[in-house]
Amino acid sequence: MNMTPSDPRMVALVDDLRKLPAESEWVEFKHNNYDAVLIGKLISAISNAARLAGQHFGYVVWGLRDDDHEAVGTTFQPSREKQQNQPLELWLSQRLQPDVAISFQPIEYRGVHLVLLEIPAAVTSPVEFERTAYIRIGSATPRLSDHSDRLRALWGKLQPYVWESGIADRFMTDEDILARLDYDSYFEFMGQPLPESRSAILFRLESERLIKADVGGRWSLTNLGAVLFAKRLENCSPSIARKGVRFVAYGGINRACTVTHRRDEQKGYACGFEGLIDFINGLLPRNEHIGKVFREERPLYPAIALRELIANALIHQDMTITGAGPLIELFSDRMEVTNPGQPLVQPDRFLDAPPRSRNEGLAALMRRMRLCEEQGTGIDKVLAAVELHQLPPPDFRVEGDAVRVVLYAPRRFADMTLEERIRACYQHAALKWVSGQRMTNTTLRERLGIETQNAAQASGVIKQTLNSGLIRPADPERPRSGYVPFWA
Structure with missing residues (x-):
């Protein structure tokens, strides 16, 4: 079989996965078993298990032996596989909910053919295959609904997940990170001197969750780091580049x-x-x-x-x-x-x-x-x-x-619309309330620039705002004691 050179990050990732003492609930090694239904259940289970384990991705690697993680190769070629006359990846994608951006990666690794399936961790809800969510327990793949403790724990992990912790770019060297980020401005904003060593700079960026350790001694740039400190947003992924102001x-x-x-x-x-x-x-x-x-x-x-x-x-x-x-x-x-x-x-x-x-x-x-x-x-x-x-x-x-x-832009009271006058009255009452005060005819006149002799104009605005339900008397028995917003 002729193999083209592999992505260096994928090779480094396999190196790191092989160093694990054993398969985990978010990593599975296989030889030549590529049954489509089994893969679908694994995707659901590993995606959910990865979120429980605090991992951004889970993995299935074909061509690594279970017991000693030796690279023995595989005959699996996902691009040629079909299920019900559909390409395997399409067939799987149609049966996964919510949508999971799975990716099969053929890898030339130390003279043998491997396939790595990278599975994003669940984000908004448990990942289901054919309307059933699965989970990994040891080497088993049971239904998630049968393990209520893990289901509760998974929902607890999903709720605080935020976009900021996602990955904008991966497998970056120290030099790549420092070239991509305007780290000088971070230390300036924090009122701290720029550290003399590169490792100290990277340590601080990592502690702020602007970067994360990746495989092979490299770094991942988080969405938070990119959107806040990228020197050029256009050099980031399209999802980040389009967030520019x-x-x-x-x-x-x-x-x-x-x-x-x-x-x-x-x-x-x-x-x-x-x-x-x-x-x-x-x-x-x-x-x-x-x-x-x-x-x-x-x-x-x-x-x-x-x-x-x-x-x-x-x-x-x-x-x-x-x-x-x-x-x-x-x-x-x-x-x-x-x-x-x-x-x-x-x-x-x-x-x-x-x-x-x-x-x-x-x-x-x-x-x-x-x-x-x-x-x-x-x-x-x-x-x-x-x-x-x-x-x-x-x-x-x-x-x-x-x-x-x-x-x-500036406009006189006489030129404001009725809607604007009512909105100004409501906002003024709310601002007074959060400041521990009450709106009165006098304070509203000052707000709107109404002369004292035209106090009736302010009274008219108050009446209209009362009728709209946005304000109410602070004391119904003493209407002139002031007004508060409807929610006070």
Whole structure:
């Protein structure tokens, strides 16, 4: 049999698997037994067992002897095998739920032919073959439902699994890792000196789960490491490359207008964050503000609001949605920040609900690096800054499978729509509540820039917001004591 040179990583992987003292629940060695139904059950069992064992992958290797792991070779050629007149891999894929990206790898190994089946660990639910989930116990492959202790343990492992711990690239040398990641920025953000030795740098990156040990003394780059610190996201896998932040500026109020500026951010979120913020701030027009003594120029949008909304889009996006990343669009009258994924909290409760994130590791690390506010305070600061600048209220909305936040340019109260006035009243009441205060006619007038002699206008907005059910009197027997949001 003529064999082409094998992937060096696959050869190193087989070396590492052979060093195991015995087969484990996530590794199986076979000679020439390649019954299709048996393989299907093994895929289910090993995928589930790998997650239980804390492994990213499980393996079946044909051509290794069970007892001493000697490489004896196999006649198995999966590309030529058929089951019910279908290619074996297709037949298997159709019977596995959820979908499992299995991969048969022919390997030329020390003069013999091996086949390695790499099986991703279960991610969202137990993997089933023909509607039955299996598990490995020793060398047996029983039904998972017959072993309730393992089923409970598996669900416990599946629930905290996150995209961040997935693998973006594998079998990388020390030099590859250091060339791919902007590790200098990590130490700068942490306020720590750059270690003098390469091993100390790699140790710190590994301790932050930015990289993981791979086979053959090499490294794997995690999704978290890539999306935060990649020097060039385009050099990563397509699923990572498409997570780069896109910025588009238009010369008018809609997307049919001329595009005046475009930027497809290629740096990771952490190492590229400040540059992106500076770029956007540099494009924003300035408004003249007259203070008590001096005139000063202020950016069109408060810096803290811009920073927090972009950081939130990065942190709270659904990373499992392929082909989509955060999008920032600048129009002449507003800015829109969009991130893929349904919200875990309803938009009208962003301010008060306990913070939840799909990407806890990413969020925690960005906060430790002081790239965004402490957990649960970001939206407070956005609304407080908007009120200080007397801007129209931001609009938090769900559009399809995405969350969009619209930040509006300055506009007088007289030019606001009824919907905007009601939203401003509700947000003001909510902001007052989380600050330990109550909204009154006076505080709402200050928020909306209404003159004292026009207090009736604020009363009208309060009445309309009451009718919409978004606020209620703090004390029904004393309506003028103030108002609170409906959920208070």
